[in-house]
Amino acid sequence: MARPKIALIGAGQIGGTLAHLAAIKELGDVVLFDIAEGTPQGKALDIAESGPSEGFDGSFKGTNDYADIAGADVCIVTAGVPRKPGMSRDDLLGINLKVMKSVGEGIKAHAPNAFVICITNPLDAMVWALREFSGLPHEKVVGMAGVLDSARFRHFLAEEFGVSMRDVTAFVLGGHGDTMVPLTRYSTVAGIPLPDLVKMGWTTQDKLDQIVQRTRDGGAEIVALLKTGSAFYAPATSAIEMAEAYLRDQKRVLPCAAYVKGAYGLDGMYVGVPTVIGANGIEKVIEIEMNADEQAMMQKSIDAVKGLVEACKGIDSSLS
Ligand code: LMR
Numbered sequence: 001m002a003r004p005k006i007a008l009i010g011a012g013q014i015g016g017t018l019a020h021l022a023a024i025k026e027l028g029d030v031v032l033f034d035i036a037e038g039t040p041q042g043k044a045l046d047i048a049e050s051g052p053s054e055g056f057d058g059s060f061k062g063t064n065d066y067a068d069i070a071g072a073d074v075c076i077v078t079a080g081v082p083r084k085p086g087m088s089r090d091d092l093l094g095i096n097l098k099v100m101k102s103v104g105e106g107i108k109a110h111a112p113n114a115f116v117i118c119i120t121n122p123l124d125a126m127v128w129a130l131r132e133f134s135g136l137p138h139e140k141v142v143g144m145a146g147v148l149d150s151a152r153f154r155h156f157l158a159e160e161f162g163v164s165m166r167d168v169t170a171f172v173l174g175g176h177g178d179t180m181v182p183l184t185r186y187s188t189v190a191g192i193p194l195p196d197l198v199k200m201g202w203t204t205q206d207k208l209d210q211i212v213q214r215t216r217d218g219g220a221e222i223v224a225l226l227k228t229g230s231a232f233y234a235p236a237t238s239a240i241e242m243a244e245a246y247l248r249d250q251k252r253v254l255p256c257a258a259y260v261k262g263a264y265g266l267d268g269m270y271v272g273v274p275t276v277i278g279a280n281g282i283e284k285v286i287e288i289e290m291n292a293d294e295q296a297m298m299q300k301s302i303d304a305v306k307g308l309v310e311a312c313k314g315i316d317s318s319l320s
Contacts, residue, residue, distance in 0.1 A: 010033070010078035010080070019043060019044065031068050069106065077103055077119060082229050083230060124305040138282075141259070142258055146173060147255060147256060148235055148238040150172045172255060255274050258273055
């Protein structure tokens with residue numbers, strides 16, 4: 001049986017990490033694309049040469065030609081520029097929108113049947129634009145956001161409670177920006193919701209509030225530390241989790257920036273919600289019940305994403 005083909009658009013820090021993870025997990029043959037000559041070729045060869053020690057087979061190709069992504073089953077898009085300390089993700093909108101246009105057209109021409117995962121920021125607006133430029137079905141184009149934000153939330157909670165992250169579940173919804181919505185009522189340790197753990201005296205509301213804020217600032221914390229780029233290990237791991245759910249039809253329940261029409265009172269837009277990912281892409285958007293405070297936070301986040309989408313339309317008239 002032919003191995004799946006995974007096209008990674010962008011061979012920077014995240015692209016290289018994605019390629020290595022896909023190799024180690026033997027998810028399929030990897031094509032690493034970038035406009036920078038030599039970079040994707042060098043990284044692909046380097047990863048292939050790690051195969052004998054790690055013990056994986058597969059084909060790894062670096063390219064500057066979109067034609068080489070032909071027939072890809074999965075495309076993961078990291079092309080574009082990362083933010084620098086002091087910048088918000090939204091500051092990248094103009095520059096990365098242009099990149100999404102050429103990436104979207106490349107995918108449309110060469111990999112129209114792929115499941116497309118966007119990582120480029122500002123995430124929710126870029127996944128929307130990528131979908132518009134590529135014309136692929138909405139359920140096959142998705143943004144990696146909630147998986148990463150929830151992983152950060154889980155890590156901070158596991159540290160606070162001194163337990164394994166395996167026993168911590170967490171949901172972060174909304175846009176992948178400063179307005180994201182970490183949902184404490186839907187996050188648990190060993191199935192016990194966080195508000196109950198406060199009542200039990202295992203932590204305090206203040207401490208939880210600090211963790212929620214640290215989760216919201218999680219990307220900026222790494223940018224401030226790295227100084228010359230943004231996070232890449234956790235974003236790559238999150239996207240690979242989504243790609244694996246699709247390729248292996250795992251029916252995983254994962255929060256991600258999906259196209260939502262009908263649920264959450266939305267009339268068709270991309271925002272972070274819980275979804276089921278399987279062989280058909282986004283197979284289901286799960287609408288959870290929210291109280292008034294949670295609804296207000298979600299609405300604020302939705303409004304922020306809508307503002308960015310309007311800004312995209314103002315920059316590129318083909319999007320209006
Ligand atoms: C992240 O959350 O790590 C990414 O969105 C990158 C960034 O700029 O924060």
